[in-house]
Amino acid sequence: MQSCLAEPRLAEARLVVVTRGAVATGDDPGGVDPAAGSVDVAGAAVWGLVRSAQAENPGRFLLLDLDPHAEVSADLVTDAVARSIEMDESQLALRAGRALMPRLVRAAPSAGLVAPVGQSAWRLGLEGAGTVDSVRPVACPEVLEPLREGQVRIDVHAAGVNFRDALMVLGMYPGDAVFGGSEGAGVVREAAPA
CATH class of the missing domain: 3.40.50.11460 (Rossmann fold)
Structure with missing residues (x-):
């Protein structure tokens, strides 16, 4: 070239x-x-x-x-x-x-993310790997346990996806890791002592 x-x-x-x-x-x-x-x-x-x-x-x-x-x-x-x-x-x-030849087209309407039925606490997780469509809400009841000293409970309203998460979605991240959790924004609902 x-x-x-x-x-x-x-x-x-x-x-x-x-x-x-x-x-x-x-x-x-x-x-x-x-x-x-x-x-x-x-x-x-x-x-x-x-x-x-x-x-x-x-x-x-x-x-x-x-x-x-x-x-x-x-x-x-x-x-x-x-x-x-x-x-x-x-x-x-x-x-x-x-x-x-590549063309930009309007994305198909999506139902968005639907929380797991009967679960008040959930997080984003992966169901398989390969595409962004494998990102799904999964139950996360452990976040409802009593807070230990120094912990806070946050209702997350927005979360960032970083390069590690993108590699996990594509099935290219080595080893076991939890999807997401690197950054977010929300409202503090409860704070433990200290």
Whole structure:
């Protein structure tokens, strides 16, 4: 990429960086499933690097991810690249003979988090791993026990998610750890002596 950028004769050219199975494409049957570990991790890292280069050099690089489950014809690649350049796209994936390009869409309505039935005390926990959808409310009756000296009881109204939590959600955090609990904001309901 540096050589391409440094060569004056290529100032108007676009370098196409090709990977296979490096990005998930949603519910498409030809896609890859990050939860199942089927994403090419090295290829995904290449996408991250090239995206950084794209931000610094708009219009100079095109990311193309080939279908990991099928052979892709040279004609399909040529047509998809030509169309993406014509449409000024910076990344695309070929799946099941179709060219897919990322688009922002309105998120589907969510019911939100529903507290466990019959539980007055709960916290966020993980039910499996792989996506943010695995974050669920879980019963936490131990927080209702009598306070010991130096403790406070807080009704948490907002909580932060840090990098460790993100790794846990993705199933990439080594060892056992409790999800969340690193930061929050709320109302102090009770304070023990001292």
